[in-house]
Amino acid sequence: MTKPSKNSFQIATLKLIPFVEQVHLAILKEWITTQEELVRFAGPCAFSFPLSDEAWRQFLEIDANNRLSYMATHTQTGDPLGFAQIKTINSHTKRLCRLLIGASANRGQGLGKQLVLALLRICFEDPKTTCVDLNVYDHNVHAIRCYTQCGFKEVLETQPNQTSTMLWKAIRMVRSRENGE
Numbered sequence: 001m002t003k004p005s006k007n008s009f010q011i012a013t014l015k016l017i018p019f020v021e022q023v024h025l026a027i028l029k030e031w032i033t034t035q036e037e038l039v040r041f042a043g044p045c046a047f048s049f050p051l052s053d054e055a056w057r058q059f060l061e062i063d064a065n066n067r068l069s070y071m072a073t074h075t076q077t078g079d080p081l082g083f084a085q086i087k088t089i090n091s092h093t094k095r096l097c098r099l100l101i102g103a104s105a106n107r108g109q110g111l112g113k114q115l116v117l118a119l120l121r122i123c124f125e126d127p128k129t130t131c132v133d134l135n136v137y138d139h140n141v142h143a144i145r146c147y148t149q150c151g152f153k154e155v156l157e158t159q160p161n162q163t164s165t166m167l168w169k170a171i172r173m174v175r176s177r178e179n180g181e
């Protein structure tokens, strides 16, 4: 199959549906196939490759009370395109976590921006939400570019944030309701 040309994914190519483990876990497992991909996608975690189905379940259920998981699918074909989670931090703040456009051939064509905008729409549907944040490794330039284009701004932290590791430095980005909503 030929790779779609840049921007061949137009607005509203992607929609979010609830993640259903029995249907979607096998797809997510195909997308994340190395420890490095797992850490880039999810930050440091207690799991290492290869993850058993049980480990995947535990991984996805961390903070499950405060976290919703979504599958991104193609609006017309229903094909799976990506994955993401929204975590409630407090009554005013939500966090976008574990964002992924699954097939590497689909990246860099605007789907990530559609994913972020769809997640922001859900976050700001709650009138109490004033701020959405996320953590991203500072070398993940494509992700940072995508988030910046969706209105996120890097915030300078005085303390190293939770997702910093010895090797990879994470930065926190924030998007307020006023900034575009």
Ligand SMILES: CC(C)(COP(=O)(O)OP(=O)(O)OC[C@H]1O[C@@H](n2cnc3c(N)ncnc32)[C@H](O)[C@@H]1OP(=O)(O)O)[C@@H](O)C(=O)NCCC(=O)NCCS
Pocket: 040, 041, 042, 098, 099, 100, 101, 102, 106, 107, 108, 109, 110, 111, 112, 113, 114, 135, 136, 137, 140, 141, 142, 143, 145, 146, 149
């Ligand atoms: C981060 C991610 C979700 C962004 O989705 P995406 O569909 O690639 O993002 P977009 O195409 O909307 O935006 C990426 C920007 O980087 C540019 N880019 C250039 N080369 C690229 C490449 N090989 N891959 C991705 N983006 C690329 C894009 O052109 C675009 O900028 P532009 O709009 O100015 O052209 C996706 O790349 C991904 O799943 N990466 C692996 C997992 C990951 O890093 N998750 C982030 C965790 S914080």
